[in-house]
Amino acid sequence: MNKFIAIVGSNSKKSTNREFLQYMQSHFQNQAEIELVEIKDLPLYKKSADKYVPELALDIAKRIEAADGVIIATPEYDHSIPAALSSALAWLSYGIHPFVDKPVMITGASYGSLGSSRAQAQLRQILDSPEIKARIMPSSEFLLGHSLQAFDENGDLKDKQLITQLDGLFKDFLQFVNISKQLNNANVVNKQKAAEFSWDKD
Ligand SMILES: Cc1cc2nc3c(=O)[nH]c(=O)nc-3n(C[C@H](O)[C@H](O)[C@H](O)COP(=O)(O)O)c2cc1C
Numbered sequence: 074m075n076k077f078i079a080i081v082g083s084n085s086k087k088s089t090n091r092e093f094l095q096y097m098q099s100h101f102q103n104q105a106e107i108e109l110v111e112i113k114d115l116p117l118y119k120k121s122a123d124k125y126v127p128e129l130a131l132d133i134a135k136r137i138e139a140a141d142g143v144i145i146a147t148p149e150y151d152h153s154i155p156a157a158l159s160s161a162l163a164w165l166s167y168g169i170h171p172f173v174d175k176p177v178m179i180t181g182a183s184y185g186s187l188g189s190s191r192a193q194a195q196l197r198q199i200l201d202s203p204e205i206k207a208r209i210m211p212s213s214e215f216l217l218g219h220s221l222q223a224f225d226e227n228g229d230l231k232d233k234q235l236i237t238q239l240d241g242l243f244k245d246f247l248q249f250v251n252i253s254k255q256l257n258n259a260n261v262v263n264k265q266k267a268a269e270f271s272w273d274k275d
Contacts, residue, residue, distance in 0.1 A: 074104075074105060074107045074251055075105045075142065075247065076110050076139070076140050077107045077143065077144055078144070079094040079097065079107050079110065079145075080110050080144070080146070081094055081112065081131045082145055082148055082154065082157075082158040082181070083113070083157065088148065089221060089223065089224075090181065090182045091146075092142065092148050092220075092228060093180065093190035093217055093220070093230075094107070094180075094258060095228060096224070096229060096230060097144065097243070100236075100244055104243070104247065105247065108140075110133055110136060112157055113230055115129055118159075118160040118161075118164050126167055128152050130161070130164035130167075130169070133161075133171075134171040136170065137165070140175070141176070141178040141250050141254075142175065142249075143175055143176070144170070144180060144246075145158075145177060145180065145181075145196065146182060147179070148181065149181065149183045149187075152191040152192070153191065153192055154192045158196075159199070160225075162205065166205045168268075169205075170268060172200065173207070173260065173264045173267050174207075174253070175207050176208050176210065176242075176249055176253045177207040177209050178210050178215075178242070179209060181215075182220035183220055183253075184219065184220060186214075186218045187216065187218060188218035191215050193214060193216070196257075197209055204270055205265055205267075205271045206263060208253055210246055213245060214225075223235075231263075236253070239269050246272055257262065
């Protein structure tokens with residue numbers, strides 16, 4: 074069974090994005106093992122002369138390395154991903170490169186009707202940067218709009234059409250992960266290039 078890391082893109086105590094990933098964890102329990110990862114205890118990213126990376130970021134990186142794929146659920150603040158998620162991704166690309174060629178499924182929930190669509194588009198761009206270089210599943214937006222009203226008292230999604238869409242996208246993700254495992258011939262060089270990449274060089 075594939076093992077996935079699901080990154081909660083919020084540092085809030087109460088988050089519909091966390092609720093959504095918990096729903097995925099239980100809804101897909103017979104298809105994949107999904108482990109939720111929190112970013113809320115990471116410090117704000119900053120550069121340092123010795124390129125220090127906090128233990129917690131190193132631990133998350135190890136878990137990503139060991140996983141078959143990553144699911145990210147992003148909130149949307151002022152049409153962008155939360156500062157906490159941006160900061161976490163900066164740590165996870167600072168001298169460490171766990172995302173290189175790693176299959177990623179982008180999802181997100183928001184209180185408005187657009188379901189964090191702008192944040193998701195931005196996240197796609199960030200994950201394509203030279204130090205991250207994730208393998209993002211194409212043509213696969215999953216937008217959970219009006220997320221405060223989206224779950225019933227058991228934490229299940231109420232909208233049946235949305236569940237059908239999610240089921241289809243998750244099935245696609247499982248296929249995408251399997252195909253990705255066969256498309257890994259450049260991985261060693263890709264990792265090397267990510268490691269060698271530096272914004273400080275001329
Ligand atoms: C400062 C601030 C900015 C927000 N900006 C947006 C936004 O641009 N789009 C949106 O749909 N919701 C916005 N929201 C509402 C929710 O925070 C947002 O929908 C979020 O994705 C909910 O995710 P969560 O339940 O995981 O916290 C904003 C809220 C705050 C406090």
